[in-house]
Amino acid sequence: MDETALALVTAAITSLITGATGEAGKGAWTSLVAMVKKTFGKKGEQEPPLELVEAVKVEDRDVIELSEILVERAGQDAEFASELSAWLKDVKVLAKSDGPTNVVAGNARITGPLIQGRDFSGPISFGAPPPGAS
Template identity: 40%
Template sequence: MDPVTAGALVAAVNAAASGAGGEAGRRALESFGTLVRRVLRRGEGEPAGGPEPDPAAIPYDDGARLRQLADLLVERARQDPEFGRDLAAWMREHGETAGEPGAVHNQIGGNARITGPVVQGRDFHGPISFG
């Protein structure tokens, strides 16, 4: 089994968060939240002081904090083989397509109504303008 990397995990979480309006995205984030809760708990299944970690508070819009969380999850996966298997399974289901690291799969779906220009891609640098 290939180890999960923090970068791939961040990409998968971002993809799930961007699709969170749909049922599949919502399920992906719920299952990711379950994994996060497992790591943020300490000891004999007790929360590490304070309230139960809230997966809804995962910093999807804060790249640095999300990367810290991904680093924590990857480190725990190295220490705990069962968690590592579960995280790898989540990545297989919700992560980048196997064999295509860095691949971009943009889509607009559901009940989307597009009324103007759309830009899809990855790693944009510099201005984008229409018109």
């Protein structure tokens, strides 16, 4: 599975469910649901992705699981991959207009402090100042 694509899809979905995309994010969510219904709602397809989309929106859970399903399907279905890519571009534009969306996802292991944000200026330090610093 493409880890970069997984991180991008996870970040996009997270930005929508956390409200980082503002009011315009509702339209992006609706288009995600329509895309999933179109792709996974075909005759003979399993329905869990549709249920998972609703669970993610309502309960703010299973974002990575949903992202994995979407990325896996994109690797198997060129038409869906194209639709997902276009959707990601739209969500990225929305998220940029409202600020940063930071995501730690996948198999990331954080062993120390983590700062996520945008437009930092000046020094950032953790713990006691180094010897000789005033």
